[in-house]
Amino acid sequence: KAGVTQTPRYLIKTRGQQVTLSCSPISGHRSVSWYQQTPGQGLQFLFEYFSETQRNKGNFPGRFSGRQFSNSRSEMNVSTLELGDSALYLCASSQGQAQGEKLFFGSGTQLSVL
Amino acid sequence: DAKTTQPNSMESNEEEPVHLPCNHSTISGTDYIHWYRQLPSQGPEYVIHGLTSNVNNRMASLAIAEDRKSSTLILHRATLRDAAVYYCIRRSNDYKLSFGAGTTVTVRA
Numbered sequence: 001k002a003g004v005t006q007t008p009r010y011l012i013k014t015r016g017q018q019v020t021l022s023c024s025p026i027s028g029h030r031s032v033s034w035y036q037q038t039p040g041q042g043l044q045f046l047f048e049y050f051s052e053t054q055r056n057k058g059n060f061p062g063r064f065s066g067r068q069f070s071n072s073r074s075e076m077n078v079s080t081l082e083l084g085d086s087a088l089y090l091c092a093s094s095q096g097q098a099q100g101e102k103l104f105f106g107s108g109t110q111l112s113v114l
Numbered sequence: 115d116a117k118t119t120q121p122n123s124m125e126s127n128e129e130e131p132v133h134l135p136c137n138h139s140t141i142s143g144t145d146y147i148h149w150y151r152q153l154p155s156q157g158p159e160y161v162i163h164g165l166t167s168n169v170n171n172r173m174a175s176l177a178i179a180e181d182r183k184s185s186t187l188i189l190h191r192a193t194l195r196d197a198a199v200y201y202c203i204r205r206s207n208d209y210k211l212s213f214g215a216g217t218t219v220t221v222r223a
Contacts, residue, residue: 004157031209033209033211035211042213042214042215042216043158043201043213043216044213045210045211045212045213048209048210050209055208055209056208056209056210058210090157090158092157092158096209099144099145099146099205099206099207099209100146100163100165100205102160102163103150103158103160103211104160105150105157105158105159106157107155107156107157108157
């Protein structure tokens with residue numbers, strides 16, 4: 001079974017630009033969640049999608065958005081990039097049916113904003 | 115805002131047990147406690163989870179205090195492959211995850 005795939009692996013952008021990151025979940029998984037990881041703030045929850053609907057979100061500005069497609073693939077978009085958006089962005093997939101289920105993480109997209 | 119706190123680092127010798135504490139004193143009654151670990155250049159990997167009772171699996175054991183305000187991840191016999199950052203996480207009933215800052219485990223050969 002293929003794991004969670006995130007593309008691209010690395011990305012360099014400049015301030016003010018926008019960026020779209022992609023996440024392909026494990027086959028059969030209906031939930032995709034996104035996280036930001038920085039040395040200063042650690043891992044922080046961005047949002048979670050289940051069956052194409054955003055089920056909840058963390059405390060991030062509206063510049064951070066996402067969506068999920070009918071095949072469960074998900075994209076995350078960051079508009080008007082700031083230097084502080086430089087981070088490793090991780091996505092995870094799961095069945096989405098229970099708090100106690102495992103999450104399977106991708107290797108992340110390393111975003112650098114110059 | 116509820117916090118999950120962990121020690122920054124912990125060292126162990128190979129083949130010895132490692133006890134990783136986590137404080138989650140403001141945990142909700144319905145929050146699950148999860149542990150994941152992360153190796154360099156990889157995403158986090160599931161280790162174990164629990165709600166109220168102690169849990170065991172092939173990787174580790176999770177001991178949850180009776181009042182649920184703290185928990186301890188136990189690696190019974192550390193190997194070099196167990197060197198990683200270990201995250202204690204609360205998962206709420208709306209599926210949000212709140213991460214601790216992580217404990218860096220170093221295993222000495």
